[in-house]
Amino acid sequence: MIYRFDAFELDLAKFELRAEGQVRPVEPQVFALLALLVGNRERLVTRDEIIEKVWDGRIVSDAAIASRVKSARQALGDDGTRQRFIRTVHRQGFRFVAEAKVVGSAATQDATPPAEHASRPSVAVLPFRLLGEAGPYAAIADALPHELIAELARLRWLFVTARGSSFRLRGADADAAGIGGLLGVRYYLAGTVEVAGARLVVTVQLIDTRDGGIVWAERFAGAVDDVHQVREDIRARILSALEIHIPMHEAVRARLATTGNLDAWSAYHLGLQHMYRFNRTDNESAAALFRQSLTEDPGFARAHAGLSFVHFQTAFMHYTDDRAGAIALCRRFATRALELDPIDPFANFAMGRSFWLDGDLDSSLAWLERTTSISPHYAQGIYARAWTETLAGRAAEGRGHADLAMRLSPLDPLYYGMLGTRAFSHMVDGDDAQAATWAGRAARAPGAHVLIAMIAAAAHALAGDATRARAWAAQVRARNPALTRDDFFRAFPMQSASLRERLSTALARLGF
Incomplete structure (x- = not known):
């Protein structure tokens, strides 16, 4: 970018x-x-x-x-x-x-939808702009577009850019053509939210990125107390504007089941803002907000899935010495989310990643395949599936899904992980030169955590580039002097004994 x-x-x-x-x-x-x-x-x-x-x-x-x-x-x-x-x-x-x-973005040169989707309409939903002071209702500006993305992504005929990319354009002063080029879409949906006293006003525009023309616009107004009815009206009107030719009852069935309690709903969406920043402080803030959401509404499935996500992050990033306890909590909250909503893609995703932490790649993959079956354009699910396939030795499949995740979400905050998956897939195939190239890109990408730098060190060592391998190893030690080979293999439980041996030897030569 x-x-x-x-x-x-x-x-x-x-x-x-x-x-x-x-x-x-x-x-x-x-x-x-x-x-x-x-x-x-x-x-x-x-x-x-x-x-x-x-x-x-x-x-x-x-x-x-x-x-x-x-x-x-x-x-x-x-x-x-x-x-x-x-x-x-x-x-x-x-x-x-x-x-x-x-x-512009070098990462978005291939940001257009995959060839098989080229004839399909493509859309990005941007975060809505908040006008004035909304107080406790400020989360609506993020929550409405987030729910639209999740809902539209269930529809196989429509190519939908992932939240991780479209939300990176928050407040961006880009014209329609610029947004279309960055995200690889024909249309984008933008809106504003204003709370004036007891009234809630939401305006929405669907814009053609090719000429900047407004295809459809609408203004919704109602009492703040009726915010959920306003939200439902927005969903229905947008679906109609995009000329969805499916029965209304199927559109309703496709909708995400959400809580009727605004406080719980707002806390959940505020928690998402912290969850995706991938650092210890924000992870703790996200957990607190998800717990607040469940205090208000214990039956809110996605808040349970959010807690599963933060405990996954705690175990994966070694925020605690009690890794087994974090894994157990990750599994427990994912299980509860599925009990409440078995077809929610986020809940299935959370369950799949809980098995990854245990090194049970077969079970993990089964859940992640179910996730992407439920929501074919869910970039986070596709990315997690790519990692799992690659660690299981299925390099070609993992590489294909990593590429798809990058095309779906070219500005994703976890884009570095997608690049890292691509690097790992080449190591599985023994193509160490390509692995080093992709691993270097991953480790240099914004937000890349220390384990990505460790992948870069190992990949360059395998490729025979000792100078760069030592440089990446030095960066790993500067960021986390306690990191070891065991930590690396716990984070990435690969099934291939030969790959594990090659990586172990390379990391040992670098002093890990």
Whole structure:
């Protein structure tokens, strides 16, 4: 992804800051800080989040943070007095305040829908824009488009861009053609949400990305207390506008079963915002919000699946020494979600990943195949299936599904994992040169966690590139000195004994 602001471009794929087309060198941590602030320009980024993202949660001083902020400002020709780009919010954090827009992405050169879907309509649903102060109803601006994505993705005839990519364009100042090029879609759905007293007003527009024309627009208004009826009306009108030729009762059956309690519903969607950031602090915040949702409505299946997800993250990222306990909780909440809604794709996805943590790839794959059968365009499910197939030795299938996940969600916050899956698939086939290329891309991608860097170290060692292998190994040790080969193989329970032996030897040579 490339962000443009003032005379600068921040190219996340090439890891470059450019001023009027000329590369302006910056240290890796300074670049990571800039990427974090620009990518979250709609909100304040706290000091704790900066530590989690830039320093991987290691203890650092306020002076270290201040030093990186100063360097970032200097790279942009800014200073602590003018604060044209980076504003300090005293004792809280920082915010990027210059106007920025998404102008392109190397990752999206192949972002068009797969060839087999080329004749089908394709759509992206962007996060709605919140007008004014909505108080406890602020979650509606994210929750409405999220539910539309989940619902539309169930329909096999329609190519739907995943939430992980479309929500990256939050507040992006891109024209219709730019959005179409970035996400590879013919249409996008955008809207606004406003709460004025006791009234809720939602406007929606369906726009043709080829000429910028408004295909359909509607304004919905009602009492805040009737928010769920308004939500149902929006769903029905959008389905009609997209000329869905299926009986109304089947459209209703396809809809996600959601709670009737606004507090529970809002807490769940706020939890999602934290869950996908993949750091310890946000993971804990997501868990608290999902628990709050279940306090209000114990029968809300997706909140149970959300808790399963956060416990998966806890076990996978080693946030706790009690890994077995985290796995048990991951399984328990997934089981409860399925009891409440057995055809929910998120619940099936959560159950599949719980078996992955145990190294039971056959059971994991069975659940993930069911997930993608229920929701064929669910990019997260396809990506998890690709990882599992690859670890089970089915490299060609895993590679195909990794490519599909990347096409469905070219701006996904877990895109680095999709690249890492691609790298692993080449290692399974013994094509170490290709594995090293893909692993390097994965480890350099924004948000890549330390285990991805470990994949890059091993892949380059297998490819005979000792210099780069040592460099990636050094980065792993700088980020997590305690990481071992055992940790690596617990995270990636591959079935191939020969691949495990090759990787074990390569990692041992690097000192792991």
